[in-house]
Amino acid sequence: MIRRKFIKKGFINLGAVLISPSIITSCKKDDPIVGKSVIVVGAGISGLAAARQLKDKGFEVTVLESQEKVGGRLRTNNSLGVAFDEGASWIHGINSNPITDLAQKAGMNTFHTVDEDILSYDIGGALRSENVFNNAEAAYFDILETLMSNGSATKSFSTVFFEKYPQYANDRLWNFFLSTYMTFDRGDLDKTSSLLYNEGEEFDGIEVISTNGFDLIPKYLATGLAVQLNQRVTMVDYSQEKVKVTHNGTISEADYAIVTVPLGVLKQNSIQFVPDLPAIKQTAIEKIGMNCVNKFLLTWDTAFWDDVQYITYTPEIRDKFNYFVNVKKFHPSVNALMTFAYANYGRQTEIMTDAQIIEEIMVHLRDIYGSNIPNPTNILRTKWNTNINSFGSYSFTAVGTEMRHFEDLAAEVNNKLFFAGEHTEVDYFSTAHGAYMSGIREAEKIIDLQ
Numbered sequence: 114m115i116r117r118k119f120i121k122k123g124f125i126n127l128g129a130v131l132i133s134p135s136i137i138t139s140c141k142k143d144d145p146i147v148g149k150s151v152i153v154v155g156a157g158i159s160g161l162a163a164a165r166q167l168k169d170k171g172f173e174v175t176v177l178e179s180q181e182k183v184g185g186r187l188r189t190n191n192s193l194g195v196a197f198d199e200g201a202s203w204i205h206g207i208n209s210n211p212i213t214d215l216a217q218k219a220g221m222n223t224f225h226t227v228d229e230d231i232l233s234y235d236i237g238g239a240l241r242s243e244n245v246f247n248n249a250e251a252a253y254f255d256i257l258e259t260l261m262s263n264g265s266a267t268k269s270f271s272t273v274f275f276e277k278y279p280q281y282a283n284d285r286l287w288n289f290f291l292s293t294y295m296t297f298d299r300g301d302l303d304k305t306s307s308l309l310y311n312e313g314e315e316f317d318g319i320e321v322i323s324t325n326g327f328d329l330i331p332k333y334l335a336t337g338l339a340v341q342l343n344q345r346v347t348m349v350d351y352s353q354e355k356v357k358v359t360h361n362g363t364i365s366e367a368d369y370a371i372v373t374v375p376l377g378v379l380k381q382n383s384i385q386f387v388p389d390l391p392a393i394k395q396t397a398i399e400k401i402g403m404n405c406v407n408k409f410l411l412t413w414d415t416a417f418w419d420d421v422q423y424i425t426y427t428p429e430i431r432d433k434f435n436y437f438v439n440v441k442k443f444h445p446s447v448n449a450l451m452t453f454a455y456a457n458y459g460r461q462t463e464i465m466t467d468a469q470i471i472e473e474i475m476v477h478l479r480d481i482y483g484s485n486i487p488n489p490t491n492i493l494r495t496k497w498n499t500n501i502n503s504f505g506s507y508s509f510t511a512v513g514t515e516m517r518h519f520e521d522l523a524a525e526v527n528n529k530l531f532f533a534g535e536h537t538e539v540d541y542f543s544t545a546h547g548a549y550m551s552g553i554r555e556a557e558k559i560i561d562l563q
């Protein structure tokens with residue numbers, strides 16, 4: 114589904130100018146760099162992009178990754194015979210988006226998910242008319258365009274929104290928009306900034322979903338790189354000339370280090386920095402929010418649902434299994450739906466059993482399609498909040514966040530310690546393309562130092 118549709122109006126596409134690697138590299142000296150080494154912590158798309166760019170320039174690059182495979186939040190589970198992307202699924206706006214080109218090179222196939230191919234069901238299985246849905250959606254986006262003028266640095270989005278529009282507090286359709294268009298993209302309504310909820314840029318063009326796995330991109334980027342898997346970094350000592358990185362009890366050293374672990378990992382202080390990170394960076398780590406979006410793939414022997422791309426439902430509990438992606442639209446032989454849980458409800462799902470999850474989802478589907486529909490044959494699910502490799506899904510502008518905090522996260526320390534990752538990209542945070550761009554950005558900083 115399109116994220117932050119409302120800011121697309123009037124957006125000037127700066128993306129192509131900002132990120133084209135060919136433009137960046139053409140400005141640089143062509144001589145290969147000899148005898149300089151870099152350790153990249155984390156083999157997500159940002160770390161791999163940086164590593165590849167540096168290796169191509171002649172640096173000796175080692176990537177240390179805590180998990181058993183590369184990709185981080187670009188992670189695909191193929192165990193049910195269909196690609197279930199546990200993290201990113203969509204290329205949000207394909208025009209000038211660096212992921213579009215990477216996807217082609219990596220052999221990642223995509224399908225255009227049409228936002229308008231949607232049905233909205235209310236409690237009791239009542240189908241909403243297209244007009245009711247479209248008019249409310251348009252009114253919602255109109256409000257978002259102006260609501261920040263009522264915002265304040267200390268008030269959350271929900272406080273400001275419901276102070277001004279109390280009539281929508283118990284409106285299930287409005288709560289669906291607030292959940293699927295705001296919380297999915299940002300974070301908990303009561304934590305999201307009322308001033309900065311629409312910050313960030315977007316690429317133009319259609320939304321496409323990966324059909325054979327987003328992890329093809331990190332696999333492609335990792336080709337030929339020295340990636341050490343199952344290596345959990347616990348300390349980064351940048352107090353001396355060489356940076357010393359401790360992983361699984363071993364110390365590796367290099368001229369530079371790029372830390373690309375997710376914001377959630379930085380928030381948990383899972384890595385000790387010596388000396389401590391500058392106060393400005395610690396503040397940024399604290400102030401930027403980390404969302405929780407969990408995804409669920411359910412399969413059946415036969416399909417019982419409507420032949421549309423999106424089936425949406427408006428339950429009383431706001432962030433609970435309220436929309437379903439019809440996987441059959443792009444895999445005609447696969448009877449599967451993908452659904453979501455966000456923010457606090459998303460966190461709660463992580464302590465529920467598969468059987469409990471199925472029961473809750475089936476309450477919604479049975480309300481729409483009748484009590485005779487069968488339980489799914491299989492379920493796959495994520496637990497991003499308790500995942501020690503990320504502690505959350507992606508960063509967002511929380512109450513107390515300032516946009517400069519993203520830049521503070523991106524700032525290098527002593528020209529030795531560098532930071533990349535989606536949470537360091539002020540214009541495109543929370544996305545795969547933002548993460549990729551951040552990796553290229555940090556590699557270029559190191560190249561510029563030579």
Ligand SMILES: Cc1cc2nc3c(=O)[nH]c(=O)nc-3n(C[C@H](O)[C@H](O)[C@H](O)COP(=O)(O)OP(=O)(O)OC[C@H]3O[C@@H](n4cnc5c(N)ncnc54)[C@H](O)[C@@H]3O)c2cc1C
Pocket residue numbers: 154155156157158159160177178179180183184185186187199200201202203204205344345346347373374375378383384406407408497501502503505506507533534535536543544545546548
């Ligand atoms: C549920 C969900 C849905 C999303 N949907 C979309 C979408 O549709 N479109 C989109 O553009 N974006 C989407 N995103 C965002 C996108 O996936 C991320 O922004 C992007 O993948 C982040 O890349 P990264 O390199 O910054 O971080 P990561 O991919 O998280 O990479 C960081 C790496 O560091 C490793 N690591 C962590 N701790 C340590 C340690 N101590 N030592 C060594 N290694 C460590 C991790 O294992 C990981 O591999 C989604 C994310 C999630 C979670």
